[in-house]
Amino acid sequence: MSCGECTVTLEDVALQFRLPIDGNAVTGVSSISKPATLCYELLGRSPSEGKFTSLRFLWLKDNFEYLPSTANEWEVMQAIQAYIMHLIGGVLTPDANDSTIYLMYLPLLSNLHNTRSYSWGSAILAILYCELCQTTDPSAMDIGGYLILL
Known part of the structure; x- marks a missing residue:
């Protein structure tokens, strides 16, 4: 730009990280409406029975860090979905406030064959821009988002 500034574009995301x-x-x-049911269906276990909107990384680690040698195909799929949730929340869309991943991403993993059909690059760029806006607040202490793009 003529003023000496630049910005991260969607093309940058696609070229640098090969995200769709x-x-x-x-x-x-x-x-x-039934987060525990969703967790049981896709992960085989749930952190609680009540209402919740996110999963803690510590809970994912405690429940999926080690896969037993006797694991069947379904248990392997559950561990894969938990690992992908950790990647989404810990790498692609990290939140500056805590160490959780929003549960809203879990239904997107219900069919892993369709997961590549989502525009993950657009999502992480939008989240990064949102985090940059929130960081302009003088009381902000930290920033989230896929900061490697910066």
């Missing part, structure tokens, strides 16, 4: 930028939007429902 075309396809279905990465959106989730803001309120999952």
